[in-house]
Amino acid sequence: MTKNKTKRSKDGIEPYLFVLPFVVSFILFFMIPSAYSFVLSFYKYNGYSTATFVGFRNYFRIFGYWHFWESLVNTLVFYVGHFIPVFVIPFLLALALGSQKTKFRGLYQTLVFLPNIVSLVASALVFRILLGTRSGVINSLIGAHIPFLEDAIYMKMSVISLMVWHGFGWFFIVFLAGLTTVSEELKEAASIDGAKPYQVVLHITIPIMKPVFLFAIVMDMISTLKLFVEPQLLLGTSSNAKTIPQAGDTIITLLYDNLNNGVYGTASAIGWILFLIILGVSILQFRVLQVGED
Amino acid sequence: MKKMIKTTALVLAVFLLSFQLSIAQTAKTKLTFMGWGAEGRYHELFDATFKAYPELSAKYEMNYVMESDTLAKLRLQLAAGGSEVPDMMEINYSDTAEFASQGVFADLSKAAQPYQSNTMPEVMKLAQFNGKLIGVPIQTKTLIWFYRKDLFDQAGIDPAKIRNTEDFIAAGRKLHAKFPKSYIWNLGSQTQGYIIAEIASGNGARFFDAKGNYVIDTDPGVRAMLLDLKKIKDSGVVVDMNDWTPDWNKAFSDGTLASTLCAKWLADFIPDYAGKDLSGKWAMALWPSIAGAQGGSESGGSLFAVLDKSRNKAAAADILTKMWMTKKAYDAIRQTKTFAAWSPILKDAAAAPEARAIPYFAPGAFDTEMAALKQFKLFTFSPKYNQELKILLPYVDKCLAGTMSADDALKGAQKDMVQTLENALSQ
Numbered sequence: 001m002t003k004n005k006t007k008r009s010k011d012g013i014e015p016y017l018f019v020l021p022f023v024v025s026f027i028l029f030f031m032i033p034s035a036y037s038f039v040l041s042f043y044k045y046n047g048y049s050t051a052t053f054v055g056f057r058n059y060f061r062i063f064g065y066w067h068f069w070e071s072l073v074n075t076l077v078f079y080v081g082h083f084i085p086v087f088v089i090p091f092l093l094a095l096a097l098g099s100q101k102t103k104f105r106g107l108y109q110t111l112v113f114l115p116n117i118v119s120l121v122a123s124a125l126v127f128r129i130l131l132g133t134r135s136g137v138i139n140s141l142i143g144a145h146i147p148f149l150e151d152a153i154y155m156k157m158s159v160i161s162l163m164v165w166h167g168f169g170w171f172f173i174v175f176l177a178g179l180t181t182v183s184e185e186l187k188e189a190a191s192i193d194g195a196k197p198y199q200v201v202l203h204i205t206i207p208i209m210k211p212v213f214l215f216a217i218v219m220d221m222i223s224t225l226k227l228f229v230e231p232q233l234l235l236g237t238s239s240n241a242k243t244i245p246q247a248g249d250t251i252i253t254l255l256y257d258n259l260n261n262g263v264y265g266t267a268s269a270i271g272w273i274l275f276l277i278i279l280g281v282s283i284l285q286f287r288v289l290q291v292g293e294d
Numbered sequence: 295m296k297k298m299i300k301t302t303a304l305v306l307a308v309f310l311l312s313f314q315l316s317i318a319q320t321a322k323t324k325l326t327f328m329g330w331g332a333e334g335r336y337h338e339l340f341d342a343t344f345k346a347y348p349e350l351s352a353k354y355e356m357n358y359v360m361e362s363d364t365l366a367k368l369r370l371q372l373a374a375g376g377s378e379v380p381d382m383m384e385i386n387y388s389d390t391a392e393f394a395s396q397g398v399f400a401d402l403s404k405a406a407q408p409y410q411s412n413t414m415p416e417v418m419k420l421a422q423f424n425g426k427l428i429g430v431p432i433q434t435k436t437l438i439w440f441y442r443k444d445l446f447d448q449a450g451i452d453p454a455k456i457r458n459t460e461d462f463i464a465a466g467r468k469l470h471a472k473f474p475k476s477y478i479w480n481l482g483s484q485t486q487g488y489i490i491a492e493i494a495s496g497n498g499a500r501f502f503d504a505k506g507n508y509v510i511d512t513d514p515g516v517r518a519m520l521l522d523l524k525k526i527k528d529s530g531v532v533v534d535m536n537d538w539t540p541d542w543n544k545a546f547s548d549g550t551l552a553s554t555l556c557a558k559w560l561a562d563f564i565p566d567y568a569g570k571d572l573s574g575k576w577a578m579a580l581w582p583s584i585a586g587a588q589g590g591s592e593s594g595g596s597l598f599a600v601l602d603k604s605r606n607k608a609a610a611a612d613i614l615t616k617m618w619m620t621k622k623a624y625d626a627i628r629q630t631k632t633f634a635a636w637s638p639i640l641k642d643a644a645a646a647p648e649a650r651a652i653p654y655f656a657p658g659a660f661d662t663e664m665a666a667l668k669q670f671k672l673f674t675f676s677p678k679y680n681q682e683l684k685i686l687l688p689y690v691d692k693c694l695a696g697t698m699s700a701d702d703a704l705k706g707a708q709k710d711m712v713q714t715l716e717n718a719l720s721q
Contacts, residue, residue: 048372049396065714134541134550150483150536236538246688261681262369262392266714 041268051265058269067246068254068270072277074156075250078231079224081160086167086220094175095201109176116169124233127162131234149235152247159231159248166230171216178212179205214289218282225278228252251277322355325606325613328367328380333360338630343617346626350613365389372398376603381610383601385429387420387594388491392677394423400600401426405611409619416670417639420594429597430618431639433559436666437492437590440560441553443577443656445473453553453579459522462582466531469552476552480545481527482536485690487683488592492557493519495594495673496587501682501711502674506719510686511708515585520693520700522585527694543567555581557592558663565654577656580665589669621646676718685710 041058045051062068090112097108115123130137131148139146148154182205190200206213231248251274258267329336336358344351359380361367371379385393393399406427410418420431441453449472451465466478493499499515502508510516526532533550535541545551546567554560564576581587598618600610617623624643638644644664652659676682689707692698698706711718 046392047369048376048398061714065710067710129540132540134535135544136540147483149539257681257684260363260366261678262366263681 037268037271040264041272043265045264046262047264054265058265059273062266062269062273067249068251070246071249071251071254074248075225075227075252077156078159078163078227078250079221081156082163082167082224083220085160085164086171087216090168090171091175094172094179095205098176098179109172112172113169115165116167116173118166120166120229121233123166124162124230127158127165127234131158155235155248159234162230162234163224163227167220171220174212174216175209178209181212182208210289214285217285217289221281221285222278225274225281226252228256322353323606323609324355324357325382325610326357326359326380328359328361328364328383330361330364330384333358339617339627340613342626342630343613343623346620346623347616350616354609354613368393368398372603376601379601379603381601381604381606382598382614384432384596385599386596387672388675388679390423390428390597390599391675391679394426394428395677398602399423399426399428400602400604400607400611401428402430402600402611402615403427405608405615406430406619409615412621412640412642413619414639414641414644414667416667417595419670419672421597429599430614432596432598432618434595434639434667434670435557435559435592436663436670437496437555437581437592438558438560438662438666439553439555439579439581440564441577441579442476442549442572442575444575445469445476445549445552446577448472456582458583459525459585462584463526463529463531466526466529470531473549473552476549477531477533478553479526479532479555480535480537480542480551481523481532481694482534482539483691483695484536485523485687485694486537487687488557489523489555490519490683490686490690491673492555492581492590492592493522493585493587494590495592495671496581496583496590496669497585500674501686502676502718506676506717508708508711508715508718510711511704517700517704518585519587520690520703523690524694524700526584528696547572555584558666559592561652561655561659573654574656576654578652578659578662580662580669588671589666590671590673593675594672678715678718681715682711682718685714 040051042053042055043051044054044058093112096102097105097112102108128149131139133139133145133147133150136148138148146154148158186204187200190204191197195203227250231250231253235248251270255267255270255274258264258270327336327340337356340356344354364383364385368379368383390399402421403426406413417431417434418427420434421427421429439453446453446469449469451468453465456462456465462478469476469478494515497515497518499519500513501510501516533545535545535550542551544567546564547569561578565573568576581590598614600607600614604610617627619640621640621642624638624640628648638646638649643649650660652663686707689698689703693700693703
């Protein structure tokens with residue numbers, strides 16, 4: 001009886017012991033810093049002098065600064081601009097290369113995924129060489145001086161191109177893995193019933209892959225709303241590439257600028273605003289993509 | 295057996311004791327230096343100084359910490375209590391105000407006292423803050439007009455005769471007429487912050503008044519700077535090209551850029567960009583007076599500072615003052631490849647014949663630099679300078695692109711500075 005009781009109590013504790021390392025590190029390295037940054041967002045603090053309580057002033061200042069709205073719009077442009085190419089094309093490629101009938105599938109899959117494993121820094125440097133206004137490879141080939149990295153619109157297109165090129169492979173692999181969840185028998189049955197290939201994709205593959213799409217869309221949205229490295233590397237115009245034109249600024253750039261200048265209160269406030277934006281968009285995406293499941 | 299064990303233990307104890315003593319005798323004080331870029335250049339500096347002063351080498355050992363953003367790192371270290379701050383660090387003059395106003399740097403006045411008489415007073419301005427010597431100047435960013443002597447000679451342009459903005463534009467036209475693919479300067483869609491500081495330091499422009507209130511929309515120096523830059527851009531004598539782009543790098547070698555207004559530090563880059571073939575063809579001249587500026591500097595220059603929270607303040611001060619304030623160390627440093635082109639900042643070093651040789655550039659570069667040093671002026675940087683610049687530059691870009699008037703640009707910058715920064719001197 002006592003032995004059984006001890007075993008039961010052991011069984012009861014064991015799962016908690018397994019998750020304990022994660023819970024402790026989550027509290028230490030995520031919850032506490034997050035709570036601290038939330039408190040900090042109501043203070044004026046440069047990191048080493050006295051912190052002054054300023055209430056909601058940091059938030060009001062951010063909302064009253066037109067560049068915050070410009071950065072938000074830029075971030076959304078980058079998100080919307082890259083979304084369709086990295087979503088539709090890799091899906092179609094995954095459909096094509098996922099088929100058993102395709103020859104050299106392994107080779108094609110490797111080639112498509114290759115850009116994703118190339119360092120982003122190296123990719124951006126190559127893009128800079130390709131897109132230079134006067135000595136860039138593309139302009140030299142077409143004999144023009146298109147300001148790919150300088151004009152407000154072209155520079156956004158250049159950043160989107162880099163995002164698409166670099167992110168393409170990740171979506172492809174996710175969709176390829178997702179396609180394995182679609183039963184071949186089901187597709188065959190539909191074909192026997194007279195469904196055409198596009199109908200199989202529309203009515204069987206896509207609905208079954210909805211959870212995969214949801215995962216890909218949410219992950220991509222979070223990473224794109226936190227976009228920082230791509231514009232920084234591609235559009236940086238000072239010796240240390242820290243200065244990028246405002247037309248290429250994202251919300252994280254604004255946060256980084258404040259952090260970099262020791263304006264920790266404002267940086268924290270921007271971080272929390274971004275958190276609320278991501279939360280809102282995620283809820284929206286979950287709701288929209290879950291409608292069909294009912 | 296017991297006796298043997300006792301003897302062995304005794305021998306071992308004596309051995310360990312003597313070993314500990316020898317360690318204690320030879321242990322050197324470890325000092326940490328924080329800088330940016332290639333670690334090797336700092337190694338060269340300290341090695342050269344330690345070679346010149348073997349007694350330093352006997353006492354101290356260096357440890358280098360390279361950071362891509364030394365200021366952010368310093369802020370974090372200070373926020374964490376300051377126990378992990380380095381003993382010494384490199385910092386640009388334009389960044390010193392924020393930290394010096396909070397007493398982050400040690401006062402080196404006493405350590406520098408023996409060497410003060412040999413230092414150039416213009417250079418020492420860089421390291422003074424509220425009566426304290428907050429570091430040792432290592433480099434002055436004097437204003438230099440770099441130009442292709444061969445192209446200028448063929449076009450009949452004498453830089454010494456170019457006095458102001460109008461002359462500069464006329465020279466640009468003359469050059470472009472002779473060499474249609476060459477331009478006298480580049481001003482792209484993204485103006486560099488250093489251009490602002492270069493002109494503003496020379497014409498007395500200010501972003502804020504004595505109380506820290508922003509006055510950028512009413513300051514005559516800032517307005518003159520904006521209008522003159524616009525005049526130059528609209529004249530068509532400059533190529534529409536941003537600095538630090540692949541195009542810009544190539545423009546130094548392919549003749550697109552026949553000259554550029556910049557600061558002395560560009561001399562470290564031109565040999566690489568322009569290539570060996572143009573050695574001796576690039577020359578240096580004084581800036582013409584743009585926007586009424588007479589001399590000036592770009593962000594002043596750089597310093598090596600000792601952190602007030604360092605545990606080895608005296609040792610760090612001893613090393614730095616010897617390194618940058620004695621000719622003995624200067625001579626050793628000049629022997630290194632990296633610092634061969636650096637300007638002397640000591641009177642006796644500047645007077646030495648060997649200082650006159652500036653590799654790669656046409657003869658006369660040293661005299662130009664010394665003349666530029668005589669006109670050395672500093673811009674009044676606030677602790678929020680980097681944030682101010684981030685606000686101002688897009689307005690400058692819009693004005694130069696013709697999408698916004700100078701009035702609207704200055705008013706916009708003023709409004710944004712007040713909105714986001716409130717006061718230039720408040721923490």
